Amino acid sequence: MMALIISLLLATLRLATPLIFASMGGFMSERSGVVNVALEGFMLTGAFAGAVVGYSFESAWLGWVAALGAGLVIGALYALFTIEFKADQIVTGMAFNLLVMGLIPFLTKILYSSTGSTPALLVEDRFSFEPLVMAFLLVGLLSFWLYKTRSGLWLLFAGEHPEALVASGVSVRKVRWAAVSVSGAFAAWGGASLSLFLASSYSPLMTGGRGFMALAALIFGKWKPLPALGACLLFAFADALQIRLQGIKMGDVEIPVQFIQILPYIVTIIALAGFIGKSRAPKALGR
Template sequence: METYTLIVLLLAATIRVATPLLLAAIAGLFSERSGVIALGLEGMMLGAAFASAAVAAVSGSAWLGLVAGIVTAMALALLLAYACVTHRGNQVVAGMAVNIMVAGLGPSLALAWFNLGGQTPQLEGVGQRFLALHWPGAEAARAVPLPGLLYAELLSGHNLVVYFAAVLVPISAWVLFRTRFGLRLRAVGENPSAVDTAGISVARLRYQAVLISGALCGVAGTYLSTAASSGFVRDMTAGKGYLALAALIFGKWKPYPTLGACLLFAFTDALATRLQGVALPLVGVIPVQFILALPYVLTVLLLAGFVGTAVAPKAIGVPYSKEK
């Protein structure tokens, strides 16, 4: 295969891997900007992946699956908000609790309902999955060397969720930085007592932020089980929620840099798959594990202040109390 074809295919794989990461990272962005640590991304995504696959399998509709995924993830988000905002519980503990609980609950319910050893049935029917959309002329354009291939592989040929994730970035940038709601949301993550003094409910804003994050995780989870694969399997998020958190931090809690971080992390993932066992000139075979660990290492380096600086929202992780 020619080099540029290889590169274009690598970029197309990057887009597919980046989509759930980006959705979850933007979900985390809303939550963390309001001052609630987004450690429950993994659990909300996994819950949505199970619910959407289960509903799509039973109803035969991917769209109903999407609704179920969003509702499930938002219910988990509500639980998180209830623990962290209403009862001012430890946000790290709450996130871990949801992650662990859902990791067990998905396979448990799947076994009881479908009796397939903790999986949901394969989604094979028409309309059960979000399939790739082919833009007009994409197949014909493939023949034209570079621009045609770029059009066919990068612009066309993805499913609806991918395009949604792409437009989500400018939308969330606009919501967070250009609307009154966004201003208040950011303020509540930096200085909640100032927001409270202005007569705006801190709890209400944080609930809204966490619920938005739940809804987006719902889309991300649905993507995993009904678009990227055909059904739910045990632990199918495989740490993507934590990787999204890392991307959010690497993106310094800003939408466009977060997009960049997601693409970078997804690229390393796609590259690792491509480079499996391939000897490169000069360096030889690079162990796949090293490439896969790269996002985590980069995030630690960033947090350590060796690659720029990342300043978290000031009030993050601190439950708000009027009395202090």
């Protein structure tokens, strides 16, 4: 029994890793006042870039750096449309998700003559625990940075009272550009943790809605790093539990696996429905 509990807890930590990175990416963007529903696309970008470079150079670390670069680029593109062109942020986010979902199979066809998975890294080339440690360190660093540094306070004011930030001589536009670009990098690391840590290659749509779950964790955590971390662990626990429950029987009747697999999404819906209190978004979010 103890072994089962420990196994479940370790699985929860591993499955929480991509959610933590993506939720911290959403935190950076939304705390600055820019709605970000493109986390799913950002994660897929990081997963693909990390897998391709990691396989090509037989190094998970180089794949990790490539995911960072790809995330910064797609984050900057998202900032260009939402901040400079003032495009609708919800529509733009969904457009980015659809763009990435269509673009990656095109690239895999060019690179590997297949629209499916990328070639797999060797077991010894994959991460063993590093992304998990970095995810928790990131939450701690962001929690400290947000309230203890000047630039962290700039981020808070950009999303809450941008007029006050302008009055103090700080450019809201520059703060949001930086925040959204970094948002892409963090979310891309979430994707890379899937292809370089939880798996050994990129597979089509491997995020499986985790970008939206990360956004739900951020909302559930009231746009704060530590509560969002707790929400990520809750959703990851539900995911780990559904894996363990597959194949379970009630008497002579085996529960269909599809009913078990929707458990994490049911937990997400319940959380967003306000089962444990209501969240207040940053006042300038979307403005």
